[in-house]
Amino acid sequence: MPITDEELALTAAQAGAAVVRAMWGTSLTRFAKSADDFATAADIEAEKAILDVIRTARPDDAVTGEESGRTGRDGxxxxxxxxxxxxxxxxxxxTMLVAVNVALRAGSAVTAAACADPFAGEAFWTDGAHAYVRRDARDELLTPSAESRLVDVNLDPPFPNAPAFRAVGLLGDPGFAERFRPRVVSTTLALAWVAAGRRAAYVTDGHLRDSxxxxxxxxxxxxxGxxxxxxxxxxxxxxxxxxxxAADRETHDALLEVIAIGRSTRT
Structure with a gap:
């Protein structure tokens, strides 16, 4: 039976995670991408492993890789x-806070995706309708929860909406501190944690379409959900x-209120 898109996303992410895990702690060559950004040999090798999986199963699909760019038919x-x-x-x-991300955009929607944690042995995945975490070859449905009150805030540039919005401003806002506890892990693994109920919310700036x-x-x-x-x-x-x-509407509304107050003081 042909592999489904969601299983392919999961298999590809796990292949990349295996490379990341195997190269952990080794002396890694760095490749400069800009003045303040770089890739390592692990980035390059993990992407090769992921693309091998995808291209073998879906040779006619286009691919955009963080390191190799876009390949495949235009349009x-x-x-x-x-x-x-x-x-x-x-x-x-x-620092073992990283993720391996693979997603399929079909038309205007992402219909399958996976986010693998190389060191926890977990892979979060979705078929576009439901979301799960696979651990020890077993799947568990993801259930969001705001109980922890932990909110991850992405402080990495770019900041296209500054000065009206600065994510770092949340950290010192009294309204934020009354309700939440900030965390900064600097990886989009934190988004999977919101889906899994390990974080109450996640906030970032940026233009994120097809990211x-x-x-x-x-x-x-x-x-x-x-x-x-x-x-x-x-x-x-x-x-x-x-x-x-956010895990729920109440948490989301509270964050939007804090953001709106901060915006009004900067504009």
Whole structure:
């Protein structure tokens, strides 16, 4: 029987995670991408492993990889979005907070996605309708929860909505501190944690349509039933962009209120 898209996303993410895990702690060559960004040999090798899996099973699909760029037919209806190592700086500093992200956009929607944690032995995945975590070859349905009150805030650039919105501003806001406890893990694995009930919410700036970093996490959260909008409450990928993902409506509304108050003081 042919492999389904969701199983392919999961298999590809796990293949990349195996490379990331195998290369952990080794002396890694770095490849400069810009003045303040780089890839490691682990990024490159993990992406190769992921692309081998996808191209073997779906040779006619297009692919956009974080390291290799876009390949495939122009205007392809199906596009795989691949981030082989989300949290490269963490990884290079020997910090085990990273993710391997694989998502399929078919038309305008992400219909299958996976986010693998190389070190926890977990892979979060969705078929576009439901979201699960696979651990020890068993699947468990993801259930969001705001009980922890932990909110991950992405402090990595770019910041296209500054100065009206600065994610770092949440950390010192009294309204935020009354309700939540901030966390900064610097990997989109945190989005999977919102879907899994390990985080109450996640906030980031940025233009995220077709983002290899964020496509998997957004799809997981939407399928799990999280509230997912832009930073000012608009539908995702519209308006100012950015992302506020919360386990429930109450948490989401509280974050939008804090963001709105901060915005009004800066404009």
């Amino acid at each position: 392809a209806e199906r596009m795989w979005l691949v981030d082989p190592l989300c949290g490269t700086l963490n990884y290079a500093a020997r 290899v970093h964020f496509a998997s996490g957004i799809a997981l959260c939407q399928a799990a 999280c509230v997912v909008t832009g930073i000012y409450g608009e539908p995702p990928h519209t308006g100012a962009g950015g992302l506020v993902v």
